[in-house]
Amino acid sequence: MKLLIVExxxxxxxxxxxxxxxxxxxxxxxxxxxxxxxxxxxxxxxVLIVDRMMPRMDGVTMVETLRGGGDQTPVLFLxxxxxxxxxxxxxxxxxxxxxxxxxxxxxxxxxxxxLSRRREMGSVQTVLKVGDLEMDLISREVRRAGVEIDLxxxxxxxxxxxxxxxxxxxTRTMLLEKVWEYHFDPQTNVIxxxxxxxxxxxxxxxxxxxxxxxRGAGYRLEA
Amino acid sequence: xxxxRLFRTTPxxxxxxxxxxxxxxxxxxxxxxxxxxxxxxxxxxxxxxTREMASLEAVDRAGGLAALNQxxxxxxxxxxxxxxxxxxxxxxxxxxxxGASPTIGFTGDRTWTSFQLTDKGPDGGSVRQPAxxxxxxxxxxxxxxxxxxxxxxxxxxxxILRALWGAxxxxxxxxxxxxxxxxxxxxxxxxxxxxxxxxxxxxxxHVRAKVRGSGDEYDELAAGLNDMxxxxxxxxxxxxxxxxAIAHDLRSPLTRLRARLEAAMxxxxxxxxxxxxxxxxxxxxxxxxxxxxxxxxxxARLEAAGDAPAQTVFDPSDLAASVAELYEPLCEDKGLEFQLxxxxxxxxxxxxxxxxxxxxxxxDNAVKYTPAGGAIMLRVRRRSSGDVEISVTDTGPGIPGHDxxxxxxxxxxxxxxxxxxxxxxxxxLVAAVAGAHRGQLELDEGPGAVDGGGPGLRxxxxxxxxx
Numbered sequence: 001m002k003l004l005i006v007e008x009x010x011x012x013x014x015x016x017x018x019x020x021x022x023x024x025x026x027x028x029x030x031x032x033x034x035x036x037x038x039x040x041x042x043x044x045x046x047v048l049i050v051d052r053m054m055p056r057m058d059g060v061t062m063v064e065t066l067r068g069g070g071d072q073t074p075v076l077f078l079x080x081x082x083x084x085x086x087x088x089x090x091x092x093x094x095x096x097x098x099x100x101x102x103x104x105x106x107x108x109x110x111x112x113x114x115l116s117r118r119r120e121m122g123s124v125q126t127v128l129k130v131g132d133l134e135m136d137l138i139s140r141e142v143r144r145a146g147v148e149i150d151l152x153x154x155x156x157x158x159x160x161x162x163x164x165x166x167x168x169x170x171t172r173t174m175l176l177e178k179v180w181e182y183h184f185d186p187q188t189n190v191i192x193x194x195x196x197x198x199x200x201x202x203x204x205x206x207x208x209x210x211x212x213x214x215r216g217a218g219y220r221l222e223a
Numbered sequence: 224x225x226x227x228r229l230f231r232t233t234p235x236x237x238x239x240x241x242x243x244x245x246x247x248x249x250x251x252x253x254x255x256x257x258x259x260x261x262x263x264x265x266x267x268x269x270x271x272x273t274r275e276m277a278s279l280e281a282v283d284r285a286g287g288l289a290a291l292n293q294x295x296x297x298x299x300x301x302x303x304x305x306x307x308x309x310x311x312x313x314x315x316x317x318x319x320x321x322g323a324s325p326t327i328g329f330t331g332d333r334t335w336t337s338f339q340l341t342d343k344g345p346d347g348g349s350v351r352q353p354a355x356x357x358x359x360x361x362x363x364x365x366x367x368x369x370x371x372x373x374x375x376x377x378x379x380x381x382x383i384l385r386a387l388w389g390a391x392x393x394x395x396x397x398x399x400x401x402x403x404x405x406x407x408x409x410x411x412x413x414x415x416x417x418x419x420x421x422x423x424x425x426x427x428x429h430v431r432a433k434v435r436g437s438g439d440e441y442d443e444l445a446a447g448l449n450d451m452x453x454x455x456x457x458x459x460x461x462x463x464x465x466x467x468a469i470a471h472d473l474r475s476p477l478t479r480l481r482a483r484l485e486a487a488m489x490x491x492x493x494x495x496x497x498x499x500x501x502x503x504x505x506x507x508x509x510x511x512x513x514x515x516x517x518x519x520x521x522x523a524r525l526e527a528a529g530d531a532p533a534q535t536v537f538d539p540s541d542l543a544a545s546v547a548e549l550y551e552p553l554c555e556d557k558g559l560e561f562q563l564x565x566x567x568x569x570x571x572x573x574x575x576x577x578x579x580x581x582x583x584x585x586x587d588n589a590v591k592y593t594p595a596g597g598a599i600m601l602r603v604r605r606r607s608s609g610d611v612e613i614s615v616t617d618t619g620p621g622i623p624g625h626d627x628x629x630x631x632x633x634x635x636x637x638x639x640x641x642x643x644x645x646x647x648x649x650x651x652l653v654a655a656v657a658g659a660h661r662g663q664l665e666l667d668e669g670p671g672a673v674d675g676g677g678p679g680l681r682x683x684x685x686x687x688x689x690x
Contacts, residue, residue: 083524180549182576182583184580187584187591190549193552
């Protein structure tokens with residue numbers, strides 16, 4: 001994937017480049033909003049990672065300008081401002097996701113990869129498929145290798161999110177945000193319990209476990 | 224030219240404006256009095272002249288020319304205020320107190336004339352006085368003139384006018400003086416307020432304007448200013464306190480992290496441990512510090528904010544059901560019985576996210592401290608007072624009465640929770656969330672001793688009902 005990192009903290013930008021290059025992504029950096037806007041306009045990127053507070057042009061203005069010009073490249077905002085209002089302002093400006101600083105590298109990697117997938121799913125899908133797992137979004141039926149699996153509504157939502165990001169790591173925070181819509185960090189690993197329930201339903205009785213735990217990051221649904 | 228400060232004050236300008244308006248009104252009033260008085264004087268003189276003329280005509284009708292002549296001579300000789308002149312057909316004087324008729328172009332009809340009368344003044348000089356006269360042709364062809372001096376009346380009018388002008392001037396002087404005094408009074412009050420504002424702007428938030436207790440507008444303004452300063456001082460104090468708290472709260476975990484890194488470095492150098500493991504440990508510690516930082520920041524912000532931001536009205540039972548759904552599998556895994564009792568149709572005004580987090584923290588604690596085989600109940604109900612209560616009751620060891628106020632403080636962890644994970648910020652955040660919604664956090668004993676466990680804990684968030 002080709003990524004543009006717009007960040008005025010060069011140290012932080014370097015750490016991001018290191019972490020994301022390791023995952024096989026090609027990274028370009030820009031030190032402020034103006035430079036970022038120019039680079040984003042002159043090239044094609046899969047995801048833009050934009051810091052909110054920068055000299056010359058802040059991230060929100062940069063993304064608004066970019067969106068005003070019709071550019072729909074997915075944007076991940078990075079910000080030290082983590083209040084709900086800040087988050088809403090970032091998403092209203094055209095951001096697709098919002099990550100509060102400081103963050104774990106695994107979190108950044110997972111969110112960037114999740115965003116790149118978003119664009120590919122422009123067309124409306126009614127059936128999701130990962131390996132021999134099938135989810136019909138209209139009849140709300142889930143089958144693995146033709147065997148019907150009975151899921152609770154929340155388990156269905158959780159699996160839907162995992163399937164939409166099949167093959168990618170998703171973090172606990174992402175699940176809490178996107179499936180439960182909470183933006184706080186519970187002290188206990190409540191998510192793990194939900195995952196292990198889901199795992200027992202979709203992997204039990206099958207030779208190969210699809211729902212994998214990724215150490216230090218979260219989970220991944222493997223085909 | 225720059226006027227002295229006092230003359231530039233609003234009250235002084237208002238005084239000037241008021242005086243100008245008053246002078247205009249007074250002039251109009253004086254003009255009216257003059258016209259009315261002068262008119263009245265002339266009218267009275269004319270009435271007297273008309274009456275006298277009628278009386279002389281009566282004398283003429285009764286006694287003829289001789290009697291009339293006699294009467295004119297008599298009336299002219301005594302010190303009479305009226306003027307008389309009996310003239311022949313062609314206007315030559317026959318008898319009377321003036322030498323010639325002042326009437327110009329007499330046509331034979333009754334004719335009124337205004338004229339000037341030259342008289343001897345008391346000092347011997349001549350005094351000209353206005354007069355009014357009537358000339359008439361009698362039935363036998365003779366002409367008779369009767370006039371009245373109106374000078375004395377005019378003199379009174381002019382005296383009244385002079386008195387009025389004097390009063391006007393005095394009034395303007397008094398008005399200006401009063402205006403200046405009022406202006407000085409206003410300036411003094413405003414200056415004291417401006418002084419307070421200047422001091423506050425300079426950073427001194429302890430200054431307060433003097434409230435004299437007279438209940439006037441200055442008091443109102445001063446009280447309002449003081450109220451504003453109170454709030455500002457509290458808010459700044461709150462921020463300062465929050466800053467101090469964060470600095471204090473983060474020092475210990477950072478000190479711990481540093482000590483651990485140092486020890487790990489020594490160990491790694493001595494070959495006792497793997498440097499990689501030390502790095503992993505340090506990373507985990509740093510994450511812990513960040514979590515603590517976020518929690519402390521959230522608490523401090525809530526405490527400093529006063530009211531929670533982004534409040535909406537929602538059904539607290541929906542919220543409880545959603546949080547319960549998140550925690551239920553965890554309870555089941557730990558062998559705890561979980562129950563949700565929610566009354567429908569309640570409304571709560573608040574920040575959904577914060578209240579959800581507070582509830583999650585309470586449930587976290589309940590799950591953490593309740594031993595397997597116990598039970599947790601989440602209940603949402605309306606109290607008889609109308610307040611909305613969200614409570615979590617568990618069958619864990621509970622918190623002794625004397626510790627219940629203490630556990631809400633930051634970083635307080637009770638003796639029996641030392642080996643459970645956590646930083647001791649959970650309940651502080653819950654208390655801050657309750658405070659930011661003008662609500663209460665209540666800690667009570669749970670259901671009592673059950674099966675060797677207990678006495679349990681009941682944690683209740685009580686919010687005022689949404690209006």
